[in-house]
Amino acid sequence: MTTLAPTMGSFQMASVAKDNTPARTSKMADAASAVDQDSDESLLIAVGNHQDTAAFNLLFGRFASRIYAMGVKLTRNEQLANDLVQEAMLTVWQKAPLYDLDRGSAQSWIFTLTRNRCFDILRKMKRQPSTVSADDIWPPEGELDSQFVHEEQGSLEAEVEKIERYYDQLPAAQRAVVEQIYIYDRTHEEAAAALNIPLGTLKSRLRLGMGKLRQLLGTEE
Amino acid sequence: MNAEVKFHPAEELLIGFANGTLSAGMNVVISAHIEQCAICREKTSRLEAQATVDWLKSTESVAADKDDSLSVPNFSHMVADITSQPQLREQALEDDSVSEIHMLDHSVKLPKVLAKVASKGLVWKKLAGGINQASVTLDDQTQCEFLYMKPGSQVPVHKHQGTEVTLVLDGSFSDEMGKYEKSDFVVRDKSHTHQPVSEEGCLCFAVLDSPLMFTSGLARLLNPFLRYRFNRATSMG
Numbered sequence: 001m002t003t004l005a006p007t008m009g010s011f012q013m014a015s016v017a018k019d020n021t022p023a024r025t026s027k028m029a030d031a032a033s034a035v036d037q038d039s040d041e042s043l044l045i046a047v048g049n050h051q052d053t054a055a056f057n058l059l060f061g062r063f064a065s066r067i068y069a070m071g072v073k074l075t076r077n078e079q080l081a082n083d084l085v086q087e088a089m090l091t092v093w094q095k096a097p098l099y100d101l102d103r104g105s106a107q108s109w110i111f112t113l114t115r116n117r118c119f120d121i122l123r124k125m126k127r128q129p130s131t132v133s134a135d136d137i138w139p140p141e142g143e144l145d146s147q148f149v150h151e152e153q154g155s156l157e158a159e160v161e162k163i164e165r166y167y168d169q170l171p172a173a174q175r176a177v178v179e180q181i182y183i184y185d186r187t188h189e190e191a192a193a194a195l196n197i198p199l200g201t202l203k204s205r206l207r208l209g210m211g212k213l214r215q216l217l218g219t220e221e
Numbered sequence: 222m223n224a225e226v227k228f229h230p231a232e233e234l235l236i237g238f239a240n241g242t243l244s245a246g247m248n249v250v251i252s253a254h255i256e257q258c259a260i261c262r263e264k265t266s267r268l269e270a271q272a273t274v275d276w277l278k279s280t281e282s283v284a285a286d287k288d289d290s291l292s293v294p295n296f297s298h299m300v301a302d303i304t305s306q307p308q309l310r311e312q313a314l315e316d317d318s319v320s321e322i323h324m325l326d327h328s329v330k331l332p333k334v335l336a337k338v339a340s341k342g343l344v345w346k347k348l349a350g351g352i353n354q355a356s357v358t359l360d361d362q363t364q365c366e367f368l369y370m371k372p373g374s375q376v377p378v379h380k381h382q383g384t385e386v387t388l389v390l391d392g393s394f395s396d397e398m399g400k401y402e403k404s405d406f407v408v409r410d411k412s413h414t415h416q417p418v419s420e421e422g423c424l425c426f427a428v429l430d431s432p433l434m435f436t437s438g439l440a441r442l443l444n445p446f447l448r449y450r451f452n453r454a455t456s457m458g
Binding site: 048051053056057060062064065066068069070072074082085086089090093094095096097098104105107108111112115116118119123126128129131132136137138139140211214215 | 240241242245248249252256259260262263266269270272273276277279280283284286288291293294296297299300303304306307308309310311312333334337338340341357358359360361
């Protein structure tokens with residue numbers, strides 16, 4: 001089992017590892033070669049990009065019994081734990097195309113989706129109202145982006161000068177995205193095209209970058 | 222900016238949230254706070270990473286098939302069925318239909334999870350002291366409600382027998398211990414006797430939780446809650 005990749009540090013590899021094309025710069029090539037082909041992340045990306053059933057089989061072998069153990073612990077019911085393995089691994093298969101390294105380690109990704117399926121299974125079993133599901137409570141990564149951009153735009157324009165002082169503290173990839181959106185006033189789609197990165201990657205970087213800026217500004221005020 | 226949020230969930234609650242061990246009602250109110258609070262959002266990501274590490278560590282022997290206390294069935298028959306299913310290429314679009322509550326002179330945009338909670342319609346009831354209440358049922362362990370305090374209203378002095386979380390959605394209210402504004406996450410339990418007042422008016426979402434929520438794992442850290450009975454003792458008037 002590989003150790004957890006640090007979320008913030010891993011994003012540079014994302015587009016390279018994901019589209020599996022030759023790296024565009026030598027720096028990215030170094031990062032790409034650091035990705036272990038047998039890591040959970042590589043397997044998950046292979047499942048997402050190529051419907052790689054062999055990779056899925058490996059992931060299944062690594063995680064099914066752990067998911068079962070988590071299910072037994074949370075539900076205290078072996079049948080429900082069995083259902084959880086089925087549903088969680090099905091979700092891994094279905095959502096693998098939405099995973100990229102910006103979303104953190106594959107283990108965390110699988111952990112959170114297992115937790116979410118478990119919540120829904122327990123609610124169904126207890127016949128609780130279906131008003132809210134796990135995906136309402138723990139929104140998928142990036143879903144909050146558009147709202148923040150919308151809300152923050154006005155105040156940010158006034159504070160660009162201040163924010164610029166914090167630019168240097170942002171990792172280059174996040175800075176580039178924030179710059180595209182807030183300085184050049186591009187849409188998400190335009191910025192993703194300009195930077196030659198997937199839209200999801202752009203949104204995650206924007207979220208991370210804005211979170212960091214917000215944090216920096218918040219501590220100053 | 223979210224710099225003005227002063228009151229946040231305790232780390233123990235966020236640990237429960239990250240691990241999925243809390244009741245639906247408590248999860249909902251934490252989720253609504255997190256949507257508006259970058260600090261807690263970041264904390265939660267960190268706690269989720271920690272929860273993952275704990276999970277991997279605690280299931281190491283199970284994964285290596287060396288845990289005799291748990292007999293793990295053979296799941297391999299599931300694989301073929303799963304991989305015959307189609308994959309998702311895009312995140313499902315959100316349904317933004319109901320997301321506002323209309324007040325006397327303005328509307329309040331609700332956090333997404335509460336918009337979902339309110340999407341089946343709210344029935345408002347008038348209580349004493351200029352308070353309006355709309356209850357929603359999320360599970361059998363919590364009492365959840367939207368509360369609207371008119372400007373100048375005052376809740377009669379009361380005590381809680383459970384633990385009550387109040388999230389401010391709009392306006393503000395005060396009690397003996399402070400003033401609470403938008404996105405503040407206020408926790409009150411048996412030890413507090415309080416008398417909230419609102420000068421400017423206030424919309425809140427409140428969750429009264431029972432001890433049943435804390436069943437296993439890390440959530441046991443919250444066991445002091447077990448002393449409290451799940452019974453609201455609001456002595457009105």
